Amino acid sequence: MDEAALILAAQRGDLEAFNRLVLFYQDMVYHQAYRMMGEAHTAEDATQETFIVAFHKLRSYRGGSFRSWLLRIVTNKCYDELRRRRRQPSVPLEPRNPEEEEVEAPNWLADGRESPEMAAERMELARAIQECLKRLPPEFRAVVILVDLQGMDYQEAAQASGAPLGTVKSRLARARASMQRCLQSFRELLPGVYRLSKEGSL
Amino acid sequence: MKKVIAERDIEALSAYLDGELSEAERYKLETLLKERSDLRQELHALQHTRALLRTQPRIRAPRRFTLTAEMVGKKKQERAYVFAFSALRAVSLASVALLLVVFVYGFFSTSALTRGMMSAAPAEEGEYPVAKFAEKGVVTEEVQALMVTEEGINLVEATMPAEKPLQETPLSTPELSLMQPAATEPPTPSPTEEMKALAPTEEVLLQDGEPMGVGGGMEQPQRTSPMFAFTPLVIFQVFLGLLAVASAVMAVLFKRKLR
Numbered sequence: 001m002d003e004a005a006l007i008l009a010a011q012r013g014d015l016e017a018f019n020r021l022v023l024f025y026q027d028m029v030y031h032q033a034y035r036m037m038g039e040a041h042t043a044e045d046a047t048q049e050t051f052i053v054a055f056h057k058l059r060s061y062r063g064g065s066f067r068s069w070l071l072r073i074v075t076n077k078c079y080d081e082l083r084r085r086r087r088q089p090s091v092p093l094e095p096r097n098p099e100e101e102e103v104e105a106p107n108w109l110a111d112g113r114e115s116p117e118m119a120a121e122r123m124e125l126a127r128a129i130q131e132c133l134k135r136l137p138p139e140f141r142a143v144v145i146l147v148d149l150q151g152m153d154y155q156e157a158a159q160a161s162g163a164p165l166g167t168v169k170s171r172l173a174r175a176r177a178s179m180q181r182c183l184q185s186f187r188e189l190l191p192g193v194y195r196l197s198k199e200g201s202l
Numbered sequence: 203m204k205k206v207i208a209e210r211d212i213e214a215l216s217a218y219l220d221g222e223l224s225e226a227e228r229y230k231l232e233t234l235l236k237e238r239s240d241l242r243q244e245l246h247a248l249q250h251t252r253a254l255l256r257t258q259p260r261i262r263a264p265r266r267f268t269l270t271a272e273m274v275g276k277k278k279q280e281r282a283y284v285f286a287f288s289a290l291r292a293v294s295l296a297s298v299a300l301l302l303v304v305f306v307y308g309f310f311s312t313s314a315l316t317r318g319m320m321s322a323a324p325a326e327e328g329e330y331p332v333a334k335f336a337e338k339g340v341v342t343e344e345v346q347a348l349m350v351t352e353e354g355i356n357l358v359e360a361t362m363p364a365e366k367p368l369q370e371t372p373l374s375t376p377e378l379s380l381m382q383p384a385a386t387e388p389p390t391p392s393p394t395e396e397m398k399a400l401a402p403t404e405e406v407l408l409q410d411g412e413p414m415g416v417g418g419g420m421e422q423p424q425r426t427s428p429m430f431a432f433t434p435l436v437i438f439q440v441f442l443g444l445l446a447v448a449s450a451v452m453a454v455l456f457k458r459k460l461r
Binding site: 034 | 212216220261271
């Protein structure tokens with residue numbers, strides 16, 4: 001994929017070219033939104049809105065990392081939504097199973113090659129991590145997602161979060177320390193492999 | 203008693219794991235790690251948390267998030283562009299058509315005037331002395347051309363009454379200079395350089411040997427319009443031409459946006 005050519009064409013209003021970029025980056029954007037919001041449907045809304053905003057703002061894109069630019073838009077969308085929720089608290093819209101229990105791990109996370117026990121363990125871990133992320137302040141959450149879940153370096157994370165490099169560094173350290181403490185409280189829920197082999201660490 | 207680890211140390215440990223410390227910072231931290239077991243323990247805990255987060259699979263998008271023209275309001279914009287393009291094209295074509303009509307009208311009206319002049323009133327020597335001026339080199343070809351137009355005829359006619367008294371009662375130069383203010387009433391603008399060249403002094407003589415007076419025929423043309431008069435018809439033609447070009451250019455720009 002010639003990203004630069006596609007961006008240039010999209011800047012001229014070529015929707016087809018922009019949609020090729022969407023298909024390339026939609027997993028990354030959705031992943032960020034899901035980790036920030038913790039809900040599938042809200043993450044979908046944020047992702048869709050991100051691409052609409054990106055298309056309209058594409059003329060203002062002046063080079064640099066397109067990935068960081070997109071992640072900045074989705075992160076800001078999530079901040080807006082979280083702020084809105086803080087102002088207008090509502091009943092959580094987590095999907096529920098027939099027993100009225102929350103289903104946080106969507107079925108598309110399932111891997112058909114693993115055993116049911118492994119899948120259950122992995123889901124427990126994913127749930128614990130998501131819960132701990134949820135407890136972090138949004139600015140800290142965004143940085144730890146960008147660096148540890150999206151695999152960005154500090155410079156890219158600074159661009160994507162719109163924060164200075166030093167701020168990213170300190171937020172990340174504090175977020176990791178908080179995650180570490182939070183995961184310790186979930187130790188009994190974590191898969192055996194994490195409880196036994198990482199004793200003393202978690 | 204467990205020692206509390208400072209936030210800046212945690213920050214340094216976190217950056218150390220990511221390889222984001224400078225050489226000096228890294229050396230300093232490694233020295234500290236050798237000395238302090240609590241820091242080593244914290245480093246391992248952070249390392250494990252980091253690894254745990256990094257092993258998490260990327261969540262895949264549950265559907266395609268591609269955009270449609272309706273989503274981005276592109277259809278509406280396209281319709282506006284199509285309308286603008288059609289309107290501008292129509293304006294351009296109409297301007298060109300009107301311009302052609304005006305040209306044809308102007309051509310035929312000029313031809314009719316020329317034919318009328320040629321047939322109706324063959325100029326008498328004393329009445330329209332352009333040919334005489336031309337022979338003397340006083341009148342250029344442009345002036346001659348002007349004389350056959352309506353403005354030219356008016357111009358020559360305007361000169362005639364002033365010429366008559368001079369021919370009937372020739373005045374000496376001092377008398378002329380005394381009469382000058384009365385003859386030039388209302389005051390006329392100073393002659394242009396071109397007209398000066400055409401009528402240099404009173405030394406220029408007509409064919410019959412009579413000198414041209416100061417208040418005579420050569421003074422009057424200075425009050426007339428320049429050679430290429432901007433008549434309303436010409437201004438309208440220029441306006442139509444500019445309108446046609448401008449609307450055509452804008453139509454092309456909109457067409458390019460539509461692609």
